[in-house]
Amino acid sequence: MYDVIIIGSGIVGACVAHYLVPYNLKILLLEKNNEVASGVTKANSAIIHPGYDPKPGTLKARLNVEGNKLYEELTKTLNIPFKRTGSLTVALNEEEEKELINLHERGKVNGVETYLISGDEARKREPNLSDNIRMALYAPTTGILAPWDVVFAVLENAIVNGLELRLNNEVKSITKENDLFKVTTNQGEYLSKYVINAAGLHAIDITKMVSTPDYEMVYTRGQYYLLDRDTNFVESVIYPTPTKLGKGILIVPTIHGNILLGPTSETVPSATNDEVTKDGLKYVKDNVNKMAKNVPYEHVIREFSGVRPKTNAGDFIIRELDDVPGFIELAGIESPGLSAAPAIGIMVRDMILAKVDAKLKENYKIRPFKRQMIMEKTPEEINELVKKNPKYGKIICRCEHITEGEIIDAINGPLKINTIDGIKRYLRPGAGRCQGGFCQVLVLDIIARETGMRKLDILLNNQGSNILAAEKGGAKND
Ligand SMILES: Cc1cc2nc3c(=O)[nH]c(=O)nc-3n(C[C@H](O)[C@H](O)[C@H](O)COP(=O)(O)OP(=O)(O)OC[C@H]3O[C@@H](n4cnc5c(N)ncnc54)[C@H](O)[C@@H]3O)c2cc1C
Structure with missing residues (x-):
């Protein structure tokens, strides 16, 4: 029997595990895939946003700003590569200039440091920016990292400190009897006092197993180009002026020295619509070309896309269900979910600690990420x-x-x-x-x-993705 079952090993489930593991709790993390960090966390812009953009007073605003600060300590303690590159949000016309001034004011309300600078100052920082840029909002706290590095580091530390991780365990049903949840997967049944639903794009399906969701999913695809490392095209994250549709098409240096161009924002019918399309990629190019010159498209090495777990609620949904006490739902964790994840982890930890009398483990010992590079x-x-x-x-x-x-x-x-x-x-x-x-x-x-x-x-990723069809003169796959 477990105290807590967490469903989903993306950045959110991993951060929840990280902040609960120091306590004397028996925790199980269930993941349907073969590997951790294989959902939304594997395909996104990988930016730790500064937090001036979300609407003040929302969970997104508060948790983004807190999460951004928490990454400082988390990455230092666990030895995770993280860089504060800063960002420039650029304005190409008068209307966008006005919007940057609004964002600067919004930043003050959200508690985020930003500076308005001229187009020339922006080009001094980033020489490949377009000559048409008239003004920029500089945010020094914007950061970059590899989201899956955080999951790997956090979960390796959690496992050596007692977390149980079970991969290839797809949750199929959840029932509650006598204050205990019975979580049934394709591999077995697990009993727990609390369940934390961190299933990303599928959080709504998990909630449907115990209750009736009061929101709808608005799956939103984002397509990207990835450029080879060492083009040194930009040093900092470049955002266009945001619109109602979202943050727009960005130019992002990655922690490994590549450049990301994207993402689009297209509503798609389902969580599995992660195709890359000709129109989507053209949209990326057209918009990058408005902000920058000399774009080294000859260095494109890959195109990919990710689907945002957006809902019609407009904010993160983080709550214990009134009709199912002990069931904590984390849904609609779209952008800035990566940035907010450590703060979400702490928020959920505090929700659990308010209900159970758990003491800190005496033998908890941080294990920094040991990966050799x-x-x-x-x-x-x-x-x-x-x-x-x-x-x-x-x-x-x-x-x-x-x-x-x-x-x-x-x-x-x-x-x-x-x-x-x-x-x-x-x-x-x-x-x-x-x-x-x-x-x-x-x-x-x-x-x-x-x-x-x-x-x-041996699989590429999920069940059925076997690399080899047959061995020479030997066995065959179907
Ligand atoms: C295009 C795009 C760009 C983005 N850019 C940024 C950005 O730059 N900065 C930022 O802060 N945020 C960004 N985000 C948002 C961020 O990526 C997400 O908020 C975050 O990754 C969500 O993590 P998660 O752990 O909730 O979901 P996931 O990573 O999807 O994890 C959920 C896990 O649950 C598992 N699961 C699902 N169903 C079951 C089941 N039945 N049983 C067991 N396991 C199950 C899945 O396999 C998955 O591993 C972006 C998102 C997208 C799509």
Whole structure:
């Protein structure tokens, strides 16, 4: 029996786990997929927004600003790469200038530092900005990170401190009897005093298992171009002036040195509509070209999209259901959900602690993220590592310089990652220019060797995504 079951291992479920794990509570995290951070958290703009934009007084405004501050400590404590790049929100005409002035005032109400600067000052900071930019709003607290890094680091720490994680466990039904929830998945039944629904795009489906949602989903797709690393096109995040539709098409440097262009904002029929379309990508280009010159489109290495778990409620939905005490619903966690996630984690922790008398664990000990990134080390450090283990000297991914030693560590780490995409997100083999053309098969071999799995059973990501159809002269997949 558990004290708390969390459904969903995205950034929100992970942050809730992070802030609950120091307490003497038995916690189970259920995830339907093969890997953590494989929902909305894997495909977004990866910006820790400053928080001047959300409407004052909303949960989005409060939790965005708090979350932005909390990332400072969270990333330092757990050793997660994070950079405060700052951002420029640009105005191309008089109307947009007026809107920037409004946003500057809104920033004051939300408690966010912003500065209005001229177009020339903006171009001094970012020489590739368009000559048509007349004014910009500079926000120094905007940051960037890899959202899945946060999930990996937080959950590795949580697991060594007692969290139970069960992957491939899709919640199918929830019932409540005698103050206990029975959560049934495709793998088994689990009893718990509290249930936290952090199922992202599917939070509404989980809520329907116990109650009647009073909101509707408005699934909204965002399409992107990803540029190769080291174009150095921009240093800071570039936002257009926002409209009713949202933040608009952005230019975003990533923590790994790539550039993201996007996302679109298109209502789609379902959570699975994550296609990339010709029209969507044209819209991205047209809008980027309004804000910037010399855009290095020749360095595009990938196009992708993500779907926002937006609802018609207009704000995050974070509450204990009145008709189902003990069931905490986290729905509509669209942007700025990544930025707000640590603050959501603390808010939910406090909701649970208000109900149970849980003490801090005596043996709780922070475990900083232990991932080795060979490419980021000095030649001397690399030599030392290679002396201890020559596998740290064997490059598997040529684009991102990822070694066999790092891949073996990921497979044998607390999260026991064993899919191609899981390893790619954890370390980046396959995330570079060739997109796995050279290294995918090598990574597959290493996973098979280290785990003892049949090569035929190794998946790209979810069930049914087997990479190989047949082994030469041997077994076959259907
Ligand atoms: C295009 C786009 C751009 C964005 N840009 C930003 C940004 O720059 N900054 C920002 O702050 N926010 C941004 N966001 C929002 C942010 O990405 C989300 O708010 C955040 O990732 C939501 O995390 P989550 O944990 O709630 O959901 P998810 O990451 O989707 O996690 C939910 C998990 O629940 C699992 N699950 C679902 N159903 C079940 C079930 N039945 N049983 C078990 N498990 C289940 C899923 O598999 C998934 O792993 C963006 C979103 C999009 C789509």
